[in-house]
Amino acid sequence: MIDDKTLIARVVLADDHHAFATLVRRYQQAIRQFLRRLTSGDQALADDLAQEVFTTLYHKIASYRSEASFGTWLHSIAYRTFLNEKRKSHYANEVPYSDAIIEPMVASNAEKDLLVESLINRLGLAERTCITLAYSAGMSHQEIMEITQLPLGTVKSNINRGKKKVETWLHANQITRSVS
Known part of the structure; x- marks a missing residue:
C-alpha cells in the first residue's frame, strides 16, 4: 500500500x-x-x-x-x-429531545449501537465533535485540538461531559452499554 x-x-x-x-x-x-x-x-x-x-x-x-x-x-x-x-x-445543531427515541428495552447490540448513535446526536456540537473524533476517528486529544482549535482542557471536558451525558441517558433507560 x-x-x-x-x-x-x-x-x-x-x-x-x-x-x-x-x-x-x-x-x-x-x-x-x-x-x-x-x-x-x-x-x-x-x-x-x-x-x-x-x-x-x-x-x-x-x-x-x-x-x-x-x-x-x-x-x-x-x-x-x-x-x-x-x-x-443557520443549520440547527441540536436535535429536538424526544422520549420516543429511547425505548426501555433494547434487544440486540445493533439496536444498542443505534441508540448510542442517536444519543450522541443529541449532544451539543462541541461535545459531539470531540466524542466523534476521539472514539469514531480514534484521534488523540492533540489532533482534536488541531482540528477544532479548542484548548486541551476544553477538548477533554467536552469528551468527558459528552460521555457522562450519554451514559446517564443509557442508565436512565436501563440500558448497559459503555460509551468508551
Whole structure:
C-alpha cells in the first residue's frame, strides 16, 4: 500500500488523478461518518459536505504541510466546511429531545449501537465533535485540538461531559452499554 505522502506528492507534482482517487477512497468513509455525526445524522447533507471537502482537498492539496497527519488535516477541512455550512444556512445543531427515541428495552447490540448513535446526536456540537473524533476517528486529544482549535482542557471536558451525558441517558433507560 502506498503511503499518503507518496500519493500527495504524485497529486501535487504530476496531477495524478489515480493517486487522488486513492486518497479519496482511503478517507471517504471516515469523513462521511464524521460529517454525519456533525449534522446529527443528516446523510444527504453529510454526503454533500463530503463532496465539498474532497473538492476543496483537490484545490488545496499543494498547501498540505506534514506538521499534522494527513487524516487530521483532512478532518480539519471537513470541520471547517461544516462550520461554513452551518453559518450559511443557520443549520440547527441540536436535535429536538424526544422520549420516543429511547425505548426501555433494547434487544440486540445493533439496536444498542443505534441508540448510542442517536444519543450522541443529541449532544451539543462541541461535545459531539470531540466524542466523534476521539472514539469514531480514534484521534488523540492533540489532533482534536488541531482540528477544532479548542484548548486541551476544553477538548477533554467536552469528551468527558459528552460521555457522562450519554451514559446517564443509557442508565436512565436501563440500558448497559459503555460509551468508551
